[in-house]
Amino acid sequence: MSAMELMMETIRSESRRVDTAMRSDLEEMAPEVDPLLIKVLQYCLFNGGKRIRPLLAVLAARICGRRDPGIYRLARAFEYLHAATLMHDDVIDNADTRRGKPAVHIQFGIVAAILAGDFLHARSMAIVGSQAGVEALDVFSAATGKMVDGEFLQLRNVACFNLSEDDYRQAILGKTGVLISAACEVGALWAEAGRKQQAALRDYGIYLGCAFQMIDDLLDYQGDRGKTGKKTGNDLAEGKMTLPLILTVERADREDRARLQEILGEETGRRKGLEEVSGLIAKYDGFALTRTRAEQMGALALAQLDLFPDETCAQERMVLQGLVNFVLKREK
Amino acid sequence: MSAMELMMETIRSESRRVDTAMRSDLEEMAPEVDPLLIKVLQYCLFNGGKRIRPLLAVLAARICGRRDPGIYRLARAFEYLHAATLMHDDVIDNADTRRGKPAVHIQFGIVAAILAGDFLHARSMAIVGSQAGVEALDVFSAATGKMVDGEFLQLRNVACFNLSEDDYRQAILGKTGVLISAACEVGALWAEAGRKQQAALRDYGIYLGCAFQMIDDLLDYQGDRGKTGKKTGNDLAEGKMTLPLILTVERADREDRARLQEILGEETGRRKGLEEVSGLIAKYDGFALTRTRAEQMGALALAQLDLFPDETCAQERMVLQGLVNFVLKREK
Numbered sequence: 001m002s003a004m005e006l007m008m009e010t011i012r013s014e015s016r017r018v019d020t021a022m023r024s025d026l027e028e029m030a031p032e033v034d035p036l037l038i039k040v041l042q043y044c045l046f047n048g049g050k051r052i053r054p055l056l057a058v059l060a061a062r063i064c065g066r067r068d069p070g071i072y073r074l075a076r077a078f079e080y081l082h083a084a085t086l087m088h089d090d091v092i093d094n095a096d097t098r099r100g101k102p103a104v105h106i107q108f109g110i111v112a113a114i115l116a117g118d119f120l121h122a123r124s125m126a127i128v129g130s131q132a133g134v135e136a137l138d139v140f141s142a143a144t145g146k147m148v149d150g151e152f153l154q155l156r157n158v159a160c161f162n163l164s165e166d167d168y169r170q171a172i173l174g175k176t177g178v179l180i181s182a183a184c185e186v187g188a189l190w191a192e193a194g195r196k197q198q199a200a201l202r203d204y205g206i207y208l209g210c211a212f213q214m215i216d217d218l219l220d221y222q223g224d225r226g227k228t229g230k231k232t233g234n235d236l237a238e239g240k241m242t243l244p245l246i247l248t249v250e251r252a253d254r255e256d257r258a259r260l261q262e263i264l265g266e267e268t269g270r271r272k273g274l275e276e277v278s279g280l281i282a283k284y285d286g287f288a289l290t291r292t293r294a295e296q297m298g299a300l301a302l303a304q305l306d307l308f309p310d311e312t313c314a315q316e317r318m319v320l321q322g323l324v325n326f327v328l329k330r331e332k
Numbered sequence: 333m334s335a336m337e338l339m340m341e342t343i344r345s346e347s348r349r350v351d352t353a354m355r356s357d358l359e360e361m362a363p364e365v366d367p368l369l370i371k372v373l374q375y376c377l378f379n380g381g382k383r384i385r386p387l388l389a390v391l392a393a394r395i396c397g398r399r400d401p402g403i404y405r406l407a408r409a410f411e412y413l414h415a416a417t418l419m420h421d422d423v424i425d426n427a428d429t430r431r432g433k434p435a436v437h438i439q440f441g442i443v444a445a446i447l448a449g450d451f452l453h454a455r456s457m458a459i460v461g462s463q464a465g466v467e468a469l470d471v472f473s474a475a476t477g478k479m480v481d482g483e484f485l486q487l488r489n490v491a492c493f494n495l496s497e498d499d500y501r502q503a504i505l506g507k508t509g510v511l512i513s514a515a516c517e518v519g520a521l522w523a524e525a526g527r528k529q530q531a532a533l534r535d536y537g538i539y540l541g542c543a544f545q546m547i548d549d550l551l552d553y554q555g556d557r558g559k560t561g562k563k564t565g566n567d568l569a570e571g572k573m574t575l576p577l578i579l580t581v582e583r584a585d586r587e588d589r590a591r592l593q594e595i596l597g598e599e600t601g602r603r604k605g606l607e608e609v610s611g612l613i614a615k616y617d618g619f620a621l622t623r624t625r626a627e628q629m630g631a632l633a634l635a636q637l638d639l640f641p642d643e644t645c646a647q648e649r650m651v652l653q654g655l656v657n658f659v660l661k662r663e664k
Contacts, residue, residue, distance in 0.1 A: 032481075033477070033481045033484075034481050034484035034485050034488065036484050036487065036488055037480065037481060037484045088446050088447075088450060091442075091446065092442070092443045092446055092447070110423075110424070111424045111483070111487060112484070112487065114420050114423065114424055114446065115420075115424070115480045115483050115484065116480070117450075118420060118449075118450075118453065118476060118480055119476070119477055119480040119481075121450065121453055121454070121476075122453070122457065122473040122476035122477055122480075123473065123477065125454065125457040125458075125461075125469070125473055126457075126469055126470055126473035126474070129457075129461045129466050129469040129470075129473075130466050130469070130470060133466070134461050134462050134465070134466065137457070137458055137461040137462070137469070138458055138461075138462060141454040141455065141457060141458035141461075142458070144450060144451070144453075144454035145365070145451055145454055145455065148369065148447045148448070148450050148451040148454075149364075149365045149366050149369060149451075151443070151447050152365070152366035152368050152369045152444070152447060153366050155368065155441075155443060155444065156366065156368055
């Protein structure tokens, strides 16, 4: 089996196990909670997600030497928190669809979306506390804190068109990095790993998450709609400064920079300016530089895995490596 | 000092200590989180609340024999969760004001209100886990679960005009009882109380919370606006079936019941029907019966305190007793 095949097969088989653990949790709680809440939870949890966050917790625990199916009880917490975040985000962004289906607040109303998010949030924290202990709970709740903090940063940065690369890194850390990183770190804590291993897995998660988000932001300009299923240019249309644009604004000469600011400043005309903006980004190597940054992140993620040379965890290491390559090469 | 004076003085002095603990928490987090988030937290936390939930945690810990100022680090979690719930509720109910000031989502926008609620929610759970341990965290997160569950029940019961007294009890338990009860129970757990004491304080909280809500629902019909600061008849106008009305619908003859259903069924005419509905409730003793039920709840709450006859905690017992009497006698 090639590394890529092994990774895809692992994603498939582990996501089935995570799904089973989530289903049995819903069945357990069904007699005690409102049937409408159960319906909303089923709708938002079983939507074809790849369960990457739970998978990372599973792999982190195993690479630290603990192979115990009890991990699935813990791992589902990461999908719960992820789903809670998406539900609240879709309310906040007024997004109508999620994975091609109506968003929860469209299907069940805004009240149900907010409340079901709160419910999953509480349940995820209780799971982490009971399964992995108080230190893990601290890591997990700090991740929520940083996610919220990142969104406040975005809120303040709306219509601010001269963000620095540092601002961007902080924003994507909150958006993607911290939860992925928490999944890795909590998995390590559950396995009672040493401090070094714990830190290595936390950093692996940070770098993987940042690489993922950088490529995501690249695809928003360069993606093939046939593959991604999404129109390009959404970030530009929303006035969101992502890395390709930030690097370009930093490097552009006075005239080009003024033109970029002009296009960004006109809220209704931004989408029309997509081709011109893309041309300017290409002119200043903004796309290539973004890819290079993502690759640097990927390399840093891979380097963390050197701490786990043990042959007994070769397979987990291979999958964690495969995920980095997958993130960097993805076209959708 | 009379029992009532002792209680009022305790509320005043303890709420100052809770406020100090919350302020120092905000100061601690200020360097790490977005300034806008801090602003929202200050706005929603320092609004003149009496800090009853933190106070209950403090009293519960002391009556179980642990007198240690570390309790304030724990106690603030109950105000955080309470504030988080109110912020999300105001978004859900589209409420414009809270304690005479613009609600958070009016003042800072819906995005800030949802996110700040999530932030406080996460922080409250992390605090309970780290300060009081995993069992306390379970109690605390189950309280959130039940609160959400109660709101789903309400969601399903909208425009359902033949609720039973049992439905009502379940709804007020979720709305008020479980968090108050969790504050008491977690305080006991923090003090490493025995199972019996823990259960007694949990039940005290349940009964106190239910008595509070019953009187609240009574005041919505009978309150003096000069004292409560609120118009009467809001529950009726929203088509909310509270205990005075439920007891009346159960007891009314066929003709009166049909008339009640008619008034309730006409969404726009309900407020106009307030006087007529109040007359029917009075005719069937709905108000007096509701007060009796609340007094029964109060008596049950007081009975739980018999488990704490120790003279060393006479003052705490007196305050806990005072709270029950205060709740039953309040006019606002």
